[in-house]
Amino acid sequence: MARPREFDETAAVESAMHAFWTHGYEATSTQDLCAATGLGRSSVYNTFTSKKALFHRTLTHYSGQGLAGRKAILESPGTATERIAAMFDALVDDELEHGRRGCLVVNTLAELGTPDDEIGEALRRDTEKQLALLAECAREGVLDGSLRPGRDPADVAEFLLSTISGLRVMSRRGASGEAMHAVADLALSAIAR
Amino acid sequence: MARPREFDETAAVESAMHAFWTHGYEATSTQDLCAATGLGRSSVYNTFTSKKALFHRTLTHYSGQGLAGRKAILESPGTATERIAAMFDALVDDELEHGRRGCLVVNTLAELGTPDDEIGEALRRDTEKQLALLAECAREGVLDGSLRPGRDPADVAEFLLSTISGLRVMSRRGASGEAMHAVADLALSAIAR
């Protein structure tokens, strides 16, 4: 072995993540990334190869964290309806507390679409996992009687993810917490028993 | 007077609009705009002042067109529920036909947030007008009996706009037409009698 790193790689990824999150992919320059992480250019390129590779790293980190948090909420005790309501509450709270950054995945989808590269693949994978998580919850809701039966759980999952995306966009445009809660409540009323 | 323009200004705005729409604000260079419009740099800058000014022009053009189309649908004959369903159908058809560009306003909100300048103002104004249109429809729906009463029309409008945004993001990530229709149907079921 040789000279050791003078920084924490995960911390650097998180700093870069916030830079990309608030300013978007294109508008975040490599200089911005150096400033955000506190690293020199050499360290950034030596560790992360390229801007795009660092963004990909950032995206998978974000996705992993987000999915873990959502999974924790959707697999907590209570009826499926209660858990979905808690998920919406957490989303709104998060937006109000952290300055309406929206969702990195949604922001990236809107800015870049679904590119035919590893970025697009990361976006697709995140979407699939979110849908799987939500569909499972929809199935449980029918069993525990808190969700209306008769709908395809996959459709319910798509509806919930669409509502989540809608709320993220709402937050991005500065909508009030009350308005966001009202939207979540209406969405819930479409599927709750 | 002097030498006349050799191009149609509105056509140039529409060409620029499609460039911004598909690639985003930052990723569209002034060279791209010249190529898309067929104009030289001089003509672009002489006519539109700057990239940002052209984008603003593009955004207001988009907003005006979009609002006019939506207004035509939401003020057509039929119950409010039928008209809202027609609006969703038109949105899904539009996305399937035109290559999943999403909505320029949603894409811009996600990429730039709500900046404290004329761009942000244009985004806010579009949102306000969309909400006003949808709220009026929600009010009519209660009167004609096709929408469930008891909800604040402003909340219903926020819910519908959120669903629209969600569908636009869905389209951007490549969701199927069936999935989008299912989401629209579920959203409608939350507010229809």
Added chain:
DNA sequence: CGAATTTTGTACTGACCGATACACAACCAA
């Protein structure tokens, strides 16, 4: 201690960015 290996800081690369300068072309009014 020194040889090998990796990180770090500084300087730099060519390419492209948005925007401009300016000569010239094209038109109208007189």
Added chain:
DNA sequence: TTGGTTGTGTATCGGTCAGTACAAAATTCG
């Protein structure tokens, strides 16, 4: 025809972009 005015094409501006070259610094192992 001529002078005034505006549009267009070409060349170019300084600045910033993502990425790299390379030497000095810092560590482990022999």
